[in-house]
Amino acid sequence: MGLAERKERDKAELKDTILEAAKSILLKHGIKGLSIRKIANNVEYSPATIYLYFKDKDEIMHELMEMGFKLMNSYMSESISELDPVKRINGIGKAYIKFGLEKKDWYDLMFNSEKPMKHIEKCLEEWDEGMAMFALLAATCKQAIDKLGLQGVNERILALHLWSCVHGLVNLAQTERLEIVEQNNAKELLEKTLDSMMKTIFR
Amino acid sequence: MGLAERKERDKAELKDTILEAAKSILLKHGIKGLSIRKIANNVEYSPATIYLYFKDKDEIMHELMEMGFKLMNSYMSESISELDPVKRINGIGKAYIKFGLEKKDWYDLMFNSEKPMKHIEKCLEEWDEGMAMFALLAATCKQAIDKLGLQGVNERILALHLWSCVHGLVNLAQTERLEIVEQNNAKELLEKTLDSMMKTIFR
DNA sequence: TGAAAATATGAACAGTGTTCATTATATTTG
DNA sequence: CAAATATAATGAACACTGTTCATATTTTCA
Numbered sequence: 001m002g003l004a005e006r007k008e009r010d011k012a013e014l015k016d017t018i019l020e021a022a023k024s025i026l027l028k029h030g031i032k033g034l035s036i037r038k039i040a041n042n043v044e045y046s047p048a049t050i051y052l053y054f055k056d057k058d059e060i061m062h063e064l065m066e067m068g069f070k071l072m073n074s075y076m077s078e079s080i081s082e083l084d085p086v087k088r089i090n091g092i093g094k095a096y097i098k099f100g101l102e103k104k105d106w107y108d109l110m111f112n113s114e115k116p117m118k119h120i121e122k123c124l125e126e127w128d129e130g131m132a133m134f135a136l137l138a139a140t141c142k143q144a145i146d147k148l149g150l151q152g153v154n155e156r157i158l159a160l161h162l163w164s165c166v167h168g169l170v171n172l173a174q175t176e177r178l179e180i181v182e183q184n185n186a187k188e189l190l191e192k193t194l195d196s197m198m199k200t201i202f203r
Numbered sequence: 204m205g206l207a208e209r210k211e212r213d214k215a216e217l218k219d220t221i222l223e224a225a226k227s228i229l230l231k232h233g234i235k236g237l238s239i240r241k242i243a244n245n246v247e248y249s250p251a252t253i254y255l256y257f258k259d260k261d262e263i264m265h266e267l268m269e270m271g272f273k274l275m276n277s278y279m280s281e282s283i284s285e286l287d288p289v290k291r292i293n294g295i296g297k298a299y300i301k302f303g304l305e306k307k308d309w310y311d312l313m314f315n316s317e318k319p320m321k322h323i324e325k326c327l328e329e330w331d332e333g334m335a336m337f338a339l340l341a342a343t344c345k346q347a348i349d350k351l352g353l354q355g356v357n358e359r360i361l362a363l364h365l366w367s368c369v370h371g372l373v374n375l376a377q378t379e380r381l382e383i384v385e386q387n388n389a390k391e392l393l394e395k396t397l398d399s400m401m402k403t404i405f406r
Numbered sequence: 407t408g409a410a411a412a413t414a415t416g417a418a419c420a421g422t423g424t425t426c427a428t429t430a431t432a433t434t435t436g
Numbered sequence: 437c438a439a440a441t442a443t444a445a446t447g448a449a450c451a452c453t454g455t456t457c458a459t460a461t462t463t464t465c466a
Contacts, residue, residue: 036454046415048456057454111378112315130383150403157399160384161368164396168371169363175314180333181363193367196360200353201403239423249446251425260423 015053017043022060023067031108034061061109068106069129075099080136085143086202092137093166093198097190100170107170134159148202158201165197218256220246225263226270234311237264264312271309272332278302283339288346289405295340296369296401300393303373310373337362351405361404368400 021042025034036057040047054060075098079091100107141162142155172178173186182189224245228237239260243250257263278301282294303310344358344365375381376389385392 035452037452047454048416049414051455052413111380112374114378130380134383153403154399156384157396158403160372160381160392160396161400161403164371164375165364165368166371167375168367168369171315171374172367172370175317177314177333178363180337181359189363193360193363196357197364200356200361200364238421240421250423251447252445254424255444 011053014043018050018053019060019063019067022064026064026105026109030105031113036060061113065110066129068103068110071103071106072099072110085140085147086198088140089137089144089162089202090194090198092140093162093194094191096166097170097187097194100166101173101187101190104174107174111167112171112174134163137162144202150202161201162197166194169193214256217246221253221256222263222266222270225267229267229308229312233308234316264316268313271306271313274306274309275302275313288343288350289401291343292340292347292365292405293397293401295343296365296397297394299369300373300390300397303369304376304390304393307377310377314370315374315377337366340365347405353405364404365400369397372396 018039021039022034025038025042029038036050037047039060040050050060054063075095076092079088079095082088082091138156138159141158144150145153145155145158169190173190178186178189221242224242225237228241228245232241239253240250242263243253253263257266278298279295282291282298285291285294341359341362344361347353348356348358348361372393376393381389381392
């Protein structure tokens with residue numbers, strides 16, 4: 001059985017190699033430059049071989065997405081340990097923006113590419129991750145609402161409010177629509193806006 | 204000169220026909236299904252002919268974008284006449300969301316496709332339009348700030364806050380990320396969130 | 407060593423945007 | 437009117453894209 005195991009390991013290894021190649025192409029050429037043929041070339045296999053290890057391109061993108069979520073989590077992790085709910089929300093928002101601006105290609109892949117509905121099982125897993133993230137934000141919102149005595153504010157709606165704010169900001173920055181507001185220094189503008197948002201919402 | 208004029212008119216007509224074909228393909232097959240060859244097929248010319256009337260696909264997309272902005276303006280126009288600043292902002296937000304949900308393909312084209320930087324002149328025009336829109340929102344924000352006596356709030360930052368909110372909401376809805384928050388009825392969720400946003404910000 | 411199973415690939419299909427030499431049409435001039 | 441010229445349209449090609457499948461190569465096992 002040792003042989004069969006090594007076979008399995010070899011197979012998993014190549015799968016990993018393909019994913020690593022895909023990742024490096026994503027980072028080098030962006031989401032638009034990511035192609036099966038480039039990946040195949042990179043790992044020195046024929047394009048057809050890729051399909052022996054992945055069902056299609058969507059599956060590869062999906063695996064990359066999970067890598068992206070892990071990276072994003074690492075951006076958030078510091079802020080999550082913050083005790084004060086408002087400060088925690090602020091930290092999460094800052095980390096979200098930082099990730100969005102610094103890891104444009106990852107963010108593109110995770111939030112601006114069409115969700116591959118074909119892999120329902122995989123999607124549910126990912127939903128879980130996203131839902132857990134959102135649930136955490138909502139729970140923190142509840143704490144903030146209680147602490148500040150905000151009345152008539154639903155924590156899930158507030159969480160969505162906050163999420164759409166930072167998501168919208170990152171999106172507008174990435175598609176270069178923010179130049180309408182201010183020509184240069186998107187990062188500073190985003191941080192300033194986040195500060196103002198926090199003050200306005202949790203005043 | 205009559206002949207030359209008719210020639211010009213004919214040329215402009217074909218240009219228009221091509222754009223109309225592009226529009227109908229956008230509405231039928233979405234932004235991903237919009238191709239030069241489909242357009243050419245639709246107007247019964249060869250693909251190469253398209254390039255006699257437009258520099259490249261970006262130029263066509265850009266013209267479509269302008270059509271989209273006009274359509275969006277028609278969604279907004281009612282709300283703009285509203286006198287109360289907060290109500291006006293609310294109306295604009297509602298119209299923005301309505302447009303985003305009802306005209307997904309247009310919205311995609313206008314806000315989620317890469318801005319074609321090649322046509323700088325054209326882009327500046329469009330900037331003007333967008334900047335005018337944003338300036339109006341910011342001016343309305345100023346009125347609201349004054350009326351409600353909100354302190355330490357910059358109107359342009361507040362305008363960006365509002366814009367990123369609705370933009371983020373529409374974006375999350377379109378990329379089906381809102382299912383994390385609530386499985387069904389995105390429209391209702393968005394309106395509920397907008398209401399809550401307005402109450403939270405202009406309380 | 408030879409049959410069977412696993413793995414890899416070349417070639418093709420149907421698309422994409424874009425270019426350019428060639429052809430067809432219309433206009434102007436001799 | 438016919439020939440020369442200017443305008444308009446196109447077929448074919450290039451370099452890509454994702455994906456499939458019959459064929460070929462390699463590895464495993466009896």
